[in-house]
Amino acid sequence: MESVWSLCVGALFACWLAGSVVNQFRLGSWRKVTAHDRFMLLPRWTFFAPNPGRTDPHLVFRDCRDCAPGPWREIGWAPPNRWLWWLWNPGRYPRKAVSDLAAAVMTGAAAATGSDARLATLSPAYIALLQCVMAQPGAVSGGLRQFALVHSRTFAAQRPLQVAFVSEWHRVEP
Structure with missing residues (x-):
């Protein structure tokens, strides 16, 4: 059970890192995603x-x-x-x-x-x-x-x- 949680948390942080990297580029399609980032978790x-x-x-x-x-x-x-x-x-x-x-x-x-x-x-x-x-x-x-x-x-x-x-x-x- 602990390894499942570790895998889930690791996947969450990997997605967050990938989203942060993509957010550095001003992509038109990505603006739809950042429009829903109410808590500004994706840095630029x-x-x-x-x-x-x-x-x-x-x-x-x-x-x-x-x-x-x-x-x-x-x-x-x-x-x-x-x-x-x-x-x-x-x-x-x-x-x-x-x-x-x-x-x-x-x-x-x-x-x-x-x-x-x-x-x-x-x-x-x-x-x-x-x-x-x-x-x-x-x-x-x-x-x-x-x-x-x-x-x-x-x-x-x-x-x-x-x-x-x-x-x-x-x-x-x-």
Whole structure:
């Protein structure tokens, strides 16, 4: 019985790998399959994209206390001195994770329409960003918290920001 389960799980992962490989190519017939991928389990990697990203995503959040939304605060992982990034850059991995998760949430939000609009909030990318936001200090138990994805073209202090996605309000649990 155990070997049957191992075979089934192995076949599932083999199909997932094959689907992930096929998803890297923009095949017209494959789009019918990805249209049903509500949880975005088939990734698309663009390491050397023909259209590289020209903006940087930023994760911001705010709390709502007494029915009054507070100011937006950015979650930052960059060391204070950019000249040290070549030597010490602990924020590189979280920034990359936010970048990948933001792209997945944006793709899911663009694909979700009408009655499926709330399905984007069930995607693993949305839940991972929500977990990151909820782990930030300063939340009041029973209050509400909301996050947004904004894009900028630079890391300068005075940079123009473009709002790309705003989440729903989520209750902060103790």
